[in-house]
Each structure stands twice: as structure tokens, then as C-alpha cells.
Amino acid sequence: MSNINNPFTSAFGLNYPIIMAPMFLVSNENMVKEAIRCGIMGTFPTLNYRKNEELEKVLKNLQEFKEANPQFKGSYGVNIIVQKSNPKVESHLKLCVKYKVPFYITSLGNPKQVIEQAKTYGAKVYSDVTNVEHAKKADSVGCDGFIAVGQGAGGHAGPYPLSVLIPSLKKNFPNKPIIAAGGIAHGSSILSMLSLGGAGCSIGTRFIASTEATVSDDYKNAIVEYDMKDIVLTDKISGTPCTIINTPYAKKVGYKQNWFERLLSNNSTTKKYFKMLVQLRGMKKFEQALKPGTYKTLWCAGQSVELIDEIKSTEEIINQLVFEMDAGKQTLDLQFV
Numbered sequence: 001m002s003n004i005n006n007p008f009t010s011a012f013g014l015n016y017p018i019i020m021a022p023m024f025l026v027s028n029e030n031m032v033k034e035a036i037r038c039g040i041m042g043t044f045p046t047l048n049y050r051k052n053e054e055l056e057k058v059l060k061n062l063q064e065f066k067e068a069n070p071q072f073k074g075s076y077g078v079n080i081i082v083q084k085s086n087p088k089v090e091s092h093l094k095l096c097v098k099y100k101v102p103f104y105i106t107s108l109g110n111p112k113q114v115i116e117q118a119k120t121y122g123a124k125v126y127s128d129v130t131n132v133e134h135a136k137k138a139d140s141v142g143c144d145g146f147i148a149v150g151q152g153a154g155g156h157a158g159p160y161p162l163s164v165l166i167p168s169l170k171k172n173f174p175n176k177p178i179i180a181a182g183g184i185a186h187g188s189s190i191l192s193m194l195s196l197g198g199a200g201c202s203i204g205t206r207f208i209a210s211t212e213a214t215v216s217d218d219y220k221n222a223i224v225e226y227d228m229k230d231i232v233l234t235d236k237i238s239g240t241p242c243t244i245i246n247t248p249y250a251k252k253v254g255y256k257q258n259w260f261e262r263l264l265s266n267n268s269t270t271k272k273y274f275k276m277l278v279q280l281r282g283m284k285k286f287e288q289a290l291k292p293g294t295y296k297t298l299w300c301a302g303q304s305v306e307l308i309d310e311i312k313s314t315e316e317i318i319n320q321l322v323f324e325m326d327a328g329k330q331t332l333d334l335q336f337v
């Protein structure tokens with residue numbers, strides 16, 4: 001397939017308008033290197049590395065890999081959760097700036113600090129948004145683009161379908177690149193997002209079922225075996241609604257915070273610390289769920305599990321998406337007379 005040239009791909013020299021989305025405990029250095037090799041944008045959350053030295057090592061390795069391989073047209077970026085309850089924002093940002101990370105995705109808070117630092121060396125910052133109001137806030141502090149997170153996404157899904165969210169953002173911000181996220185696991189969906197005015201797609205769930213992902217085979221097999229009807233929202237894990245697979249264990253623990261937890265999350269004095277506690281506890285639960293053979297199966301995934309039938313290498317997944325995009329384009333061309 002020929003390469004795609006638009007404001008997103010050209011800003012980073014990518015072949016294809018695809019982001020391998022940042023996924024807590026799933027994305028890793030190898031997957032990002034494969035993304036770079038295959039001509040797309042590979043990303044990971046900085047929180048995947050508990051110790052600053054570990055994060056520093058990965059950032060250094062990626063910088064060296066990219067510099068040593070100019071023939072690979074992909075690029076890489078990090079996700080920083082800019083919520084006040086993330087105590088690592090400053091130290092992680094400092095390291096990312098030191099190693100000149102080319103691309104940032106900010107989520108769950110005000111991206112101002114990241115944008116200011118990234119601008120010092122020409123990196124780009126896209127902010128996760130689920131509606132036009134979020135987008136206006138991120139725009140007012142100078143973000144370069146948006147990741148429009150729609151219905152059915154893995155993680156903190158948005159409430160609106162991408163078929164409405166993308167054109168609505170495009171109407172309000174005609175000059176900003178908009179990346180569609182949520183429910184995309186087939187190349188023809190990427191084409192449809194481009195035709196809506198999107199500049200690319202951010203794909204998470206499809207890459208969980210990759211040979212390189214750092215999760216148990218049980219989790220990968222669940223991505224293949226469960227369907228879209230099995231995806232439910234829970235606020236028990238991070239305090240913010242998050243999509244998980246409705247395994248027997250998920251059913252047992254329930255999906256809603258109890259009245260006392262809700263009280264602590266809403267009270268102005270306890271809010272920040274309680275959120276930190278809930279998030280720490282949630283991270284631990286997700287970590288436990290990755291252990292092979294565990295019955296505590298809290299597995300984050302989006303509705304695109306419906307479309308995923310096989311565990312494949314990251315490279316095979318990317319090649320398949322590109323192949324399907326091409327096939328989709330030909331099917332469309334045939335219909336125009």
C-alpha cells in the first residue's frame with residue numbers, strides 16, 4: 001500500500017497514520033521498537049516503569065534505536081497521566097525532556113506543563129479528549145492535536161461514537177490533527193476515520209493480543225475469546241470508569257464504588273488522597289491480574305475484542321491493518337461510478 005501523507009504522518013515522517021496506543025502494564029520497549037520499524041507511532045505510559053532508572057533506560061534505548069535506524073519511518077512517544085494524583089508527573093517529564101521524546105499523549109488532566117516543556121525542543125503534544133469542552137481546555141494551553149477517545153474504547157472510554165465526535169471536533173478545530181481512538185481493530189475502520197476528518201487512529205486492545213505484549217497468555221486468550229457483549233465499565237479500579245472484560249471474577253467484585261468510597265472521592269478534603277489510594281490499589285489489582293493462572297482476572301479491554309481472532313506478532317498486526325486499509329480503499333473505489 002502507498003504511504004499516507006497528512007499533517008499527523010508528515011509531522012513525524014510516518015508511513016501510516018497509526019498509533020500503537022499507550023497501555024498500562026501492556027506496552028513495552030519491544031513493541032515500540034516494532035512500531036518504529038513498521039512505520040507507525042509506538043507509545044507507552046511512563047507509569048509502566050516504577051523506578052525512574054528503568055524509565056530512563058528505555059528512553060535512552062529508544063532514542064538510540066531511532067537515531068541508529070533512519071531507514072525505519074516510525075516514531076515513538078510517551079503517555080503522561082497529568083492528573084494531580086499522579087506523583088510522578090514531574091520526574092517523568094524531566095526524563096522525557098532529557099531524552100527528547102518526540103511525541104506526548106497527555107491524559108486525565110491539564111497538559112500545560114507537558115506542553116511548555118515539550119515546546120522547548122519542538123516535540124508535539126496531543127491530548128486525550130472525550131468531548132468538545134475537554135478539547136477547548138487543551139487547545140487553550142496550546143496542545144498540537146487531540147486523541148478523540150470514543151465509545152467502546154479500551155481504558156477510560158468516552159461517551160460518544162467516533163462518527164459524531166470526530167466531525168464535531170473537526171468543525172470546532174479545523175486546523176488541528178485529530179486521532180480517533182476506540183473500537184478500531186480493522187484497517188477499513190482506519191479508512192473510515194480518515195474520511196470523517198481524522199488524521200489517524202490510536203489502537204490499543206488489538207495489540208494486547210500480540211506476542212510481544214507483557215501480559216499473561218490467559219489475558220491474551222481472553223481478548224481472542226470474549227466478544228463485545230462481554231465488555232463492561234467499572235469505576236472500582238481507578239475511580240474513573242474503565243472498560244474491563246466481564247470475567248466471573250469481575251462479576252464477583254462488582255462495578256461500582258460503595259457509598260463510603262463515593263463519599264471520599266467527592267469530599268474536597270479527602271478527594272486527592274483518596275483518588276491516589278484508589279489508583280494505587282487499582283494498579284495493584286491490574287498487576288495481580290497479569291499473573292499466569294490467577295483467578296483475580298481484572299482485564300482491561302475495549303469492545304474491539306469482537307474483531308480479534310488470533311494472537312499475532314506486532315509486525316503481523318500492523319501489516320494486516322495496512323493490508324485491510326488498502327483492501328477497503330479498493331472496495332470503496334469500485335463503488336464510485
Ligand SMILES: Cc1cc2nc3c(=O)[nH]c(=O)nc-3n(C[C@H](O)[C@H](O)[C@H](O)COP(=O)(O)O)c2cc1C
Nearest residue numbers: 021023024045107153154155182183204205300302
Ligand atoms: C489495557 C489498556 C490499558 C490502557 N492504559 C492506558 C494508559 O495507561 N494511559 C492512557 O492514556 N490510555 C490507556 N489506555 C487507552 C489507550 O491508550 C487507547 O486510548 C485505547 O486503547 C483505544 O481504544 P481501543 O482499545 O478500543 O483500541 C489503555 C487501554 C487498554 C486497553
